[in-house]
Amino acid sequence: MSTTDTTDEQPRELLAATNVKKHFPLDEGLFDRLFGDSQVVRAVDGVDLTVHAGETVGIVGESGSGKSTLGRTVSRLYEPTDGSIMLDGRHIETYSGRELRSIRRRVQYVFQDPLSALNPRKTVGESVARPLSVHDIASGEAKWDRVAELFDEVGLARSHLDAYPHELSGGQRQRVGLCRALVTEPDLVVFDEPVSALDVTLQAQILNLINRLQQEFELSYLLISHDLSVVRQVCDRVAVMYAGEIVERGTVADIFENPKHPYTRALLDAIPRVEAGERGERKSLGGEPPSATNPPDGCRFHPRCPEFIDGSCSGRKPELQSVDGSAGHEAACHWLDRSEAKRATHTPPSPSERDVIQESTGD
Amino acid sequence: MSLLDIEDLSITFPVEGGPDVPAVEGIDLSVEAGEIHGLVGESGSGKSVTARSVMRLLDDAEVGAKRFDYRGEDLYDKSEAEMRQVRGDEIGMVFQDSLSALNPVMTVGEQIAEVVRHHGDVEESTGLLSELRRKYITGTSTSAPSWRRAVSLLETVGIPDPETVATSYPHQLSGGQRQRVMIASALGGDPSLIVADEPTTALDVTVEAGILGELRRLCDELDVAILLITHDLGVVAETCDSVTVMYSGSVMERGRTDQLFENPVHPYTKGLLRSIPEGASTGGELTTIPGSAPEPTDRPDGCPFRDRCPAAFDACSEPLPEHVVDDGHVSHCHLYTEGDDPGEVTWDAPAATNGSLDGTTERTHTEVTDG
Amino acid sequence: MSTDYGDADTFFGVRLDRFERLYEAVAGDYKATFGLVTVTLFVLAAIFAPELAPYDPMAQEYAIMQAPSLSSAHPLGTDSFGRDLLSRMMYGARVSLGVSLGAVTIGAVVGVSLGVVAGYFGGWVDDALMRFVDVLWAFPWLLVAIMLVAIFGQGVWNVIAAIAFAYIDDFARLARGEVLSIREEEFVLAAKNIGLGDLGIxxxxxxxxxxxxxxxxxxxxxxxxxxxxxxxxxxxxxxxxTTPTWGALLGQGRSLIGQAWWISIVPGVAIVITVLGINLFGDALRDAFDVRGEGGSP
Incomplete structure (x- = not known):
């Protein structure tokens, strides 16, 4: 999908987030607050993100990488700690009250588990119709006609309008979730792991539906997933997150065919293969994601990095830099130019040795 | 003789004031000693219920089988006391959600040591008083054989620094580590079979690979058979020696992993393999199986898959047949009669695809009109 | 086109099908029916006590003091002053039921409001409101009752206020605990996402x-x-x-339990039946609200 740079006109920037941070206070005890001794979880720590009109941007990462928090922060479900968020050229990071309500209509969020995202005591019809009355879009019969049309659109029967969430199957519930997101005719839809709670045959159905709805309703998507094959399937551009930061981003082709960051490569190596009967040698990444309260110095990936080189990895924080001069493809690693051969023969020091290696041994 | 040999197993949940729920209807399942057998299916296929029936953990269900043999002895003929010995001594269990399966107020070392004392070969008192003393006052002595065994088990499952981890509480460990602790605990009684119910579903892919590798290694090195319940064909392809595919309470196809992946015969297996996003090219439509699985109380006669099957025909309402495709490769599909492959099964593309398989270019920037 | 899907009529904001569910829950369950019928009968007896009571509850008949029950003139007997116990029970129900329903309702409204607000907003709002509730809890309600009587004199409303005061903290704590777990549910975030305000959520x-x-x-x-x-x-x-209430009747009968057991037993039984009835009806009410109750997952 190398279509991003073919048109002369740059597509409109629908969402442009700059240096977004979201920190959660770790302890809300009275004494911690009184004595200012509170630590913070740096769930998202300075991320830039752009979504152009009509495109699908994917965010991938392990659990705890901050990808869901990023999605919720840019759609203003969470208050950003720092940074700017622009929707259609307007700063929305300081919006509240009525202003915020107006962007709620334009930015919608689809949750991973539709069962927990639907109020168990409302019929799914009520849940889908509610945004219409909140935003004074339609009421009475017009409202219900509109909801029923959407139900037809996503392949739900009208008789499901009166069902409660627990009476539907997982796939049907996720279709209800899509209806609720689409009912206000938004510009941007954020999908948080839209299919990971579903069976594989249903995953395919829902992914196809998501693609079709994008064309029909002219939507832009931000898709959060831990599953690289899902991202590859539906996204135009991808950002890879690790420990609250973006470590690499580019088009789907960039990321999947020319991954530059060791973490991206590790993620790709970890995808299970279904080639006939082959017991694929799947490489696992050792270690655990770092603590979000006290992330490692230097590159946050250095304690686990299979390509750890020297003190610059643990001493200096790498910035995102362009790969091979291409504007869209960026990676945050000190060692982007290292050749394939050198990487293959490199034996990294053990995790305990890494902290001892000093910056001076580096460049 | 198979290690575990189940024939014609049916599991029904009686429902008060409603129709009974037949979770599993007449399936066969066998696990050979020292192999990893995958039991794969979607949610509601009955795979987890089947796994639990092996441990006789289904109190509120009616379990019936022509044969339910473990090492030639029928598990359902045993008394509850004998069964308690089998669980742990002979069959260990690993659950999906390690955080709720482990006791939050006991260190993991203590929990494994307890299993070792009850089921392993260490000489230590397991009387009520000494267990209570350990639990509430002294804890297991770090020089006790059971504790040393617990630490060595943690090492066996690939946990670095097992002494420290043994003194940790479950919430202090990561999901991957907890799952390894669960495996260590299942190994506490030196079992011959481990039933692992979706052991990696809650984990990240990067961690999943490590856990599956560990299971594979344990199977090879300790000669433990593993019944691996999963919904993920990728996990099966990577880990299992043989596999049984379940759909809505029935077995659709079973065979060696290579047979099944190279030559899937049943339309359901074929559809399942093609639904995996990786199998398709980037972008475009995925092949899907339309519809969803029927409710257990609302299955069609005969083949439960026939309402979704593109190749369904009259015979499909008859009871499921059994056709041997190859040595060990069995399909339960009417289409397939020996030596006569039904050929390619094609699904109609979903109704509203607009026929643009290569619609990715369009899709990317259809809406860029201003500038 | 007329729409018969999903567009439920509402009655004071409550969907009418909730009432249908309630009707089904009650009609299908003899325990709930029993509860509803007894409570309704008691309430009716209280409301229409002046019309229904066979005697004036204050009228004394010295000739038949502590008369046993089973007489056709006084089916529940008479008390130590020769007053008809049935009539006194009916008038007593007015105070007892009125006070208990009124006090608990007021306690519930105030307590639940405090608890929901505290649990939903958390932070300093939670701290402030719950410390306030702690103060209420630490304050002996009998003292409050005495204060109210000292200031305003005796009266039903003071009794209701004093008892309601004592129950605010029970409701506040329970509601807050529930809300703390519910507000973490994703459907709350989803409601925020569609633009619903705090009060709506x-x-x-x-x-x-x-x-x-x-x-x-x-x-x-x-x-x-x-x-x-x-x-x-x-x-x-x-x-x-002098006003008859069930509690007072029970108290008076206590000292005469040896000679006239029915004086304390009758109000005692009435209290038990009322509580049981409200309990059974409450279960049905709870089931009517619990849409997930039927057909749990296998």
Missing amino acids: MTEEVLPNAVAPLIVQFTVLIARAILAESTLSFLGIGVKP
């Missing part, structure tokens, strides 16, 4: 999901309120001492 999303334990609490406290009212009467700071 609290009333539409959070409260309906917290209602089951609150109903149970309500029915339990009704029983305690009937007894609390009798405690106040016993101490002489309840309603006027």
Whole structure:
């Protein structure tokens, strides 16, 4: 999908987030607050993100990488700690009250588990119709006609309008979730792991539906997933997150065919293969994601990095830099130019040795 | 003789004031000693219920089988006391959600040591008083054989620094580590079979690979058979020696992993393999199986898959047949009669695809009109 | 086109099919029917006491003091002053039921509001409100009752206020605990996402999901309120001492249990039946709200 740079006109920037941070206070005890001794979880720590009109941007990462928090922060479900968020050229990071309500209509969020995202005591019809009355879009019969049309659109029967969430199957519930997101005719839809709670045959159905709805309703998507094959399937551009930061981003082709960051490569190596009967040698990444309260110095990936080189990895924080001069493809690693051969023969020091290696041994 | 040999197993949940729920209807399942057998299916296929029936953990269900043999002895003929010995001594269990399966107020070392004392070969008192003393006052002595065994088990499952981890509480460990602790605990009684119910579903892919590798290694090195319940064909392809595919309470196809992946015969297996996003090219439509699985109380006669099957025909309402495709490769599909492959099964593309398989270019920037 | 899907009629904001569910829950369950019927009968007896009572509850017949029951003239017997016990029970129900229902309802409204707001907003709002509730809890309610009587004199409303005061913290704590877990549910975030305000989220999303334990609490406290009212009467700071209430009747009969057991047994049984009835009906009410109750997952 190398279509991003073919048109002369740059597509409109629908969402442009700059240096977004979201920190959660770790302890809300009275004494911690009184004595200012509170630590913070740096769930998202300075991320830039752009979504152009009509495109699908994917965010991938392990659990705890901050990808869901990023999605919720840019759609203003969470208050950003720092940074700017622009929707259609307007700063929305300081919006509240009525202003915020107006962007709620334009930015919608689809949750991973539709069962927990639907109020168990409302019929799914009520849940889908509610945004219409909140935003004074339609009421009475017009409202219900509109909801029923959407139900037809996503392949739900009208008789499901009166069902409660627990009476539907997982796939049907996720279709209800899509209806609720689409009912206000938004510009941007954020999908948080839209299919990971579903069976594989249903995953395919829902992914196809998501693609079709994008064309029909002219939507832009931000898709959060831990599953690289899902991202590859539906996204135009991808950002890879690790420990609250973006470590690499580019088009789907960039990321999947020319991954530059060791973490991206590790993620790709970890995808299970279904080639006939082959017991694929799947490489696992050792270690655990770092603590979000006290992330490692230097590159946050250095304690686990299979390509750890020297003190610059643990001493200096790498910035995102362009790969091979291409504007869209960026990676945050000190060692982007290292050749394939050198990487293959490199034996990294053990995790305990890494902290001892000093910056001076580096460049 | 198979290690575990189940024939014609049916599991029904009686429902008060409603129709009974037949979770599993007449399936066969066998696990050979020292192999990893995958039991794969979607949610509601009955795979987890089947796994639990092996441990006789289904109190509120009616379990019936022509044969339910473990090492030639029928598990359902045993008394509850004998069964308690089998669980742990002979069959260990690993659950999906390690955080709720482990006791939050006991260190993991203590929990494994307890299993070792009850089921392993260490000489230590397991009387009520000494267990209570350990639990509430002294804890297991770090020089006790059971504790040393617990630490060595943690090492066996690939946990670095097992002494420290043994003194940790479950919430202090990561999901991957907890799952390894669960495996260590299942190994506490030196079992011959481990039933692992979706052991990696809650984990990240990067961690999943490590856990599956560990299971594979344990199977090879300790000669433990593993019944691996999963919904993920990728996990099966990577880990299992043989596999049984379940759909809505029935077995659709079973065979060696290579047979099944190279030559899937049943339309359901074929559809399942093609639904995996990786199998398709980037972008475009995925092949899907339309519809969803029927409710257990609302299955069609005969083949439960026939309402979704593109190749369904009259015979499909008859009871499921059994056709041997190859040595060990069995399909339960009417289409397939020996030596006569039904050929390619094609699904109609979903109704509203607009026929643009290569619609990715369009899709990317259809809406860029201003500038 | 007329739409018969999803567009449920509402009655004061409550969907009518909730009432249908309630009707089904009650009609299909003899325990709930029993509960509803007894409570309704008691309430009707209280409301129409002046019309239904065979005697004036204050009228004394010295000839038949402590007459045993089973006489056709006085089916429940008479008390130590020769007053008809049935009539006194009917008039007593007015105070006992009125006070207990009123006090618990007020306690529930105030307590649940405090608890929901505290739990939903958290932070300093939570701290402030819950410390306030702690103060209420630490304040002996009998002292409050005495204060009220000292200031305003004896009366039904003071009794209701004093008892309601005592139950605010029970409801507040329970509601807050429920809300703390419910507000973490994703459907609350989803409601925020569609643009619903805080008040809307609290009333539409959070409260309906917290209602089951609150109903149970309500029915339990009704029983305690009937007894609390009798405690106040016993101490002489309840309603006027001569007014018959179930609690007061129970208290008077206590000292005569050897000679005239029915004087204390009759109000005792009435309290038990009322509490039981409200409990059974409360269960049905809870089931009617719990849409997930039927057909649980296998």
